[in-house]
Amino acid sequence: MKSFDYVAVTKPADAVRLMEPQFRFIAGGTNLVDLMKYEIERPDRLIDISRLPLDRIETTDAGIRIGALARNSDVAADPAITRQFPLLAEALLAGASPQLRNMATMGGNLMQRTRCYYFYDATQPCNKREPGSGCGAIGGFNRIHAILGTSEGAAKTQCIATNPSDMNVALSALDAIVQVTGPKGTRAIPVIDFHRLPGDTPERDTVLEANELITGLDLPKPAIPGKSYYLKVRDRASYAFAVVSVATRLAVENGRIQDVRIALGGVAHKPWRIVEVEKNMVGKAATEETFRAAAQQLVAGAKPHEHNAFKVQLAQSAIVRALQTVATS
Amino acid sequence: MAKKLIGDPIDRIDGDLKVTGRARYSADMKRPDMVYGVLVMSSIGNGRIRSFDTAETLKMPGVLTVMSYGNAPKVAGINKNKPSEVATDRVMSLFQDNKVHYNNQPIAMVIADTFEHAVDGAARVKVTYESQKPKPPLPAGRNNTFTPERLPRYDDQVDTKRGNLKAGLSGASTKVTETYTTPTQTHNALEPHALIAYWEGEKLTMYNATQGVSGVQKRISELFGMPKENVRVIAQFVGGGFGSKGATWSHVMLAPMAAKLVGKPVKLVLMREHMFGMVGWRSSTVQKMVVGTKKDGEFTALSHDTISQTSAFDEFAEPAGTISRMMYASPNMESTHRLIRANIGTPSAMRAPGEAPGVFALESVVDEVAYAINMDPIALRLKNYAETDPHKNLPFSSKSLRECYQQGAERFGWAKRTPEPRSMREGNELIGMGMASSIYPVNRAESTALVRIKPDGKVQVETGTQDIGTGTYTVMTQVAADVLGLSPDDVTLSAGDTRFPESTTSGGSRTTASTGSAVTQAAQAVLKQAKQLAYKDKRSPLFNVAEAEIVAENGRLQTKSDPRQGETFVSLLKRNGSKPLEAKMLSKSADEKDNYSLNAFGSIFAEVRIDEALGRIRVSRMIGTFAAGRILNAKTARSQILGGMIWGVSMALLEDTLIDPRTGRVMNPNLAEYHVPVNADIEEIDGFFIEEKDETVNPAGVKGIGEIGVVGSVSAIANAVYHATGKRIRDLPITLEKVLDYR
Structure with missing residues (x-):
């Protein structure tokens, strides 16, 4: 780990003002400190934002606003969250370990970086870590990698990394909105647009600018209330990243789908949602046949690699299982 | 009633220090x-x-x-x-x-x-x-093997032949030939x-x-x-340590x-x-198994050919075939060990080296034979039960495997299992039940211990062993206390330092058999001195009482016939110049290994629940039953066994060191990506012992228990996976994609 300077701030405006390209914000540090130990992040200075007054969970007319610094464990245990958005609580509790959740913040979790083996090893090529160096995962170990939305063109931009967060998958299905402040003022970014596909710039996980600070998350009340479920398939029962996960919300009346959201984790560079597929399900019977058809459409065009071909089938089975679980609950 | 010493579930003497953080490990020193x-x-x-x-x-x-x-x-x-x-x-x-x-x-x-x-x-x-x-490790390079100089244990041959394999196979009505593979595993203490x-x-x-x-x-x-x-x-x-x-x-x-x-x-x-590399690991293996059997299940032939990997600059061969040589009474048996060279750190012994991957292959193929001839897996094992060691052609010093099968099956409820694969289901989960034999040889090496009875009646034991987390310090005080009729609280152990009398490496489940025997013999020797002192001391109540008539109990020497006739160590030593008595003994094997085959045995029963749509595998129940001589401490012994069985879950389902063949680099060298079980993975699990009185095996009467837990657990789980799904997974670890139901 490279030696670094440290400064703590008490106002969001100070955090933004002090930010420079070689600096990093730190809150819970559960991912950043690891990345610094592995020499993947080598900031000159850490700006400690953990004391900013951004840790509240407030009920608003439109839904719930969660401060960016609210801890994962506090959000998962909050009565308003568990009552109105149990999907988020389930996803949070499916992630990491209690010790990590006690430290990890909501804003930090949004910014969590991939677990790709080649990203984590500074001696290996990785276009995400070192643009233009190539992709070690293609032709290497890629069981945990993406099957959808990958970047497989020129060697200098290839990337098949996944976003490892459970929380992000739930937020995607909940149509959450990320509140951001920066030198040009504040902006609100729907979470489905916040994370991005690798494209030609796999080094960028999100659309957040370097000097922007996440201040909070808005969870809008759904227009049609329904039920939800977070299904996580992983290699061991706890403390493992999702091989595949599904966050789903479903409203059914008289056997017909009124509203539905399906977000997939572990399959792409961002939580995978196809709004068109969800729209097409509305009005259809809430049956396995409908679910299976939707699942097929969601993974259409999947491009697996040597070790992750099973994810194409597994993702579909998980989608069907998650929807069935909600439909019959 | 006097407190029973040997076998008691005594708390670790270092437990308080460890849980309060006062135990100082090497890196804590300044x-x-x-x-x-x-x-x-x-x-x-x-x-x-x-x-x-x-x-x-x-x-x-x-x-x-x-x-x-x-x-x-x-x-x-x-x-x-x-x-x-x-x-x-x-x-x-x-x-x-x-x-x-x-x-x-x-x-x-x-x-x-x-x-x-x-x-x-x-x-x-x-x-x-x-x-x-770089030269890549297995599975690459399988056609470029060489014969290793030796196996890690000096008395294991590299290749063996018994009877005539070909003839045995031609006399078989059923022949099963399968290849099993295991990955490189890293100890990760x-x-x-x-x-x-x-x-x-x-x-x-x-x-x-x-x-x-x-x-x-x-x-x-x-x-x-x-x-x-x-x-x-x-x-x-x-x-x-686990070997590393x-x-x-x-x-x-x-x-x-x-x-x-x-x-x-x-x-x-x-x-x-x-x-991940410079401190050893368990080699990946490729193991070809052949079994020939008659209709009634009697094995006519068995072969086990292992390929493992070593480094470019050193040689260590995973001895996976050694158990197959002696586990079953097949008259015709052949085994080989071959190596490939790769640009990797040198493999080394890892918990049950050889036995863990080898018995996975052996007990999997035996299970396959059971299905092939439609015979209960326990009945098949009993049919081929080795009453004597067929490899060494020696009697066993003791063997209670039959009892392990029987008691394990009862505890587990084996009778409730319907034999047909895919025949047991609950909700979204298929249920599978599998079993396997476990075994671990008794190793023993030279060890020295000193036992001193001090004038205050307290006892000091000195021996250069070390406690790698197994409970050695606790057990050694129990052993000395038992011989001298004291409470373990009156015994202080000094160990973990080369200043003390030389003892063996804590590996191969040998510490209690080796150092425990040295402590036993030194304590017996110092007790003999005390008895002789009393015999010659006119003022002692035990004057002229023959050694054989004197027993040590409750801190006293007394006659067998009348406990009131006797005295404490304190009064005996006080009258005799207040000088301590001490004895130092070097303990080593005599000819027991030449005359007997020395092994601990066990049975493992496992139940798995598998959600095929999601590939989710849970080991819902595991019962281990072991016969390993005298059990010195029921608590530390059970912990050893459960720890071993959990390693079995780990090896069966999770562990895999990902060495990129392009670079020879390990790509998951951390505990987030190199998976071992967490608490949530371990559901119902228990371990039991069948007490054996084996006076041949060593003076302490013990067999090692550090490694036998892992040995059969791997195949018991793999066999349960087959029973649940009808899928025979011959390549470890059994990850979710291998049982996934493709529709």
Whole structure:
């Protein structure tokens, strides 16, 4: 780990003002400190934002606003969250370990970086870590990698990394909105647009600018209330990243789908949602046949690699299982 | 009623120290002026170092020096750094040349005033290489094998033949031929390898996380070319070894070399990612099994051919076929061991080396035979039960495997199993039940112990063993207390230091059999002295009482017939000059191994629940039943067994060291991506012992229990997976995609 300077701030405006390209914000540090130990992040200075007054969970007319610094464990245990958005609580509790959740913040979790083996090893090529160096995962170990939305063109931009967060998958299905402040003022970014596909710039996980600070998350009340479920398939029962996960919300009346959201984790560079597929399900019977058809459409065009071909089938089975679980609950 | 000593579930004597953080492990020690070493590791798998650029590092605050092949002290005994007959003596990387044999090999050490400065400095060292393509490990290179010089245990042959395999197979009505593969596994003890080394003139002291203080003392002294007496090794507490701390690896030499170079004490703690390669691992294996059987299940032929991998510069062969030679009474049996060379760190012994992967293959193929001829798996095993050791052609000193099957089956509820695969289901889950035999040979090595009865009646035991987390310290006090009729509270143990009488390495489940026998014999010898003293002492109530008539109970010597006739050790010693009595005994095997086959046996029953749509595998129940001689402490013994069985879950379902064949680099060298079970993975699990009174096996009457738990557990789970799904997984680990139901 490279030696670094440290400064703590008490106002969001100070955090933004002090930010420079070689600096990093730190809150819970559960991912950043690891990345610094592995020499993947080598900031000159850490700006400690953990004391900013951004840790509240407030009920608003439109839904719930969660401060960016609210801890994962506090959000998962909050009565308003568990009552109105149990999907988020389930996803949070499916992630990491209690010790990590006690430290990890909501804003930090949004910014969590991939677990790709080649990203984590500074001696290996990785276009995400070192643009233009190539992709070690293609032709290497890629069981945990993406099957959808990958970047497989020129060697200098290839990337098949996944976003490892459970929380992000739930937020995607909940149509959450990320509140951001920066030198040009504040902006609100729907979470489905916040994370991005690798494209030609796999080094960028999100659309957040370097000097922007996440201040909070808005969870809008759904227009049609329904039920939800977070299904996580992983290699061991706890403390493992999702091989595949599904966050789903479903409203059914008289056997017909009124509203539905399906977000997939572990399959792409961002939580995978196809709004068109969800729209097409509305009005259809809430049956396995409908679910299976939707699942097929969601993974259409999947491009697996040597070790992750099973994810194409597994993702579909998980989608069907998650929807069935909600439909019959 | 007097407190029973042997077998009692006594709490660990070091339990309080450990849970309150007062137990001081090697890395917790401090020395005045101590500096910190951090290793620089190679990032190529094969080739030479062309140059180091250390300019930036040397300019950094607090950095003392960078030790590499350019400036490392020359090792006087370097000719000893070669492939050895001793399984724990491995070839080390000691910065004596610029060769790179594997990726993540230590090539330099940055030494600085603080750990942080050393870490930062190590990351700034730039290395240029002349790189060659690395030779990949298994499964590549399977056609390029050679015959190893030897197997790790000196009395195991590399290849064996009994009867006529071909004839046996031609007489079979059913023949099963299958290949089983296991991945490279990495030990990953909780405590990283760590040491502090300092010189006082010609004398070297090391606090070292090791499974064998005396083995390290011997190896380090021969490499430095100095007398053994000048090297002191201390390991008061060790946070797990599992084999990886059994050998003396490179860092154990590099730290004292660095201490010599900078003239200060050096502390070196390996990072987790450094522990994937340079401190041993369990080789990947490819095992071809052939079984021929008659209609009634009688085996006519059995063969077991193993390929494992070794490094480019040393030789260690995973002895996977040794159990197949003696487990079943097949008249015709052949086994071979072959190796391939790869650019990897040298494999080494890992918990149940050979037995764990070998019995996975053996007990899987036996299960396959059971299905092939439609016979109950237990009945098939009983049909081929070896009443005597068919390989050594010797009787067993004791064998209660039949009872292990029977009691295990009852506890588990084997009778409720419907034999047909895929026949048991609950909701979304298929249920499978599987069983397997477990076994572990009894190893024993020379050990010395000293037992002293002090004038205050308290007892001091000294022996150079070490407690690697198994409960050795507790059990040794129990053994001495038992012989001398005392409470373990009256016994103090001094161990974990080469200042004490030499004892064996804690490996191969041998500590209690070896050091426990030494403590038993030393305690018996000192008791004999006390009895003789009383016999000759006119003022003793035991004057002229024959030794055989005197027993030691409740801190007293007394006659068998009248407990009131006797006296305490205190009064006896007080009258006789208040001098302590002491005896030191070197304990070693006699001819028991020539006349008997010595083994612990067990049965494992496992239930799995599998959600095929999601590939989710749960080990919902596991019952282990073991016959391992005398059990000295029911509590520490059960912990050993359960720990072993959990390793079985780990090996069956999770562990896999991902070595990229393109680079020879481990891609998951951390505990987030190298999976071992967490608490949530372990559901109902229990272990039981069948008490055996075996007076032949060794003076302590014990068989090792450190490794037998893992041995059968792997195949019991794999067999349960087959019963649940009808899918026979022959390639470990059994990850979710292997049982996924494709629709």
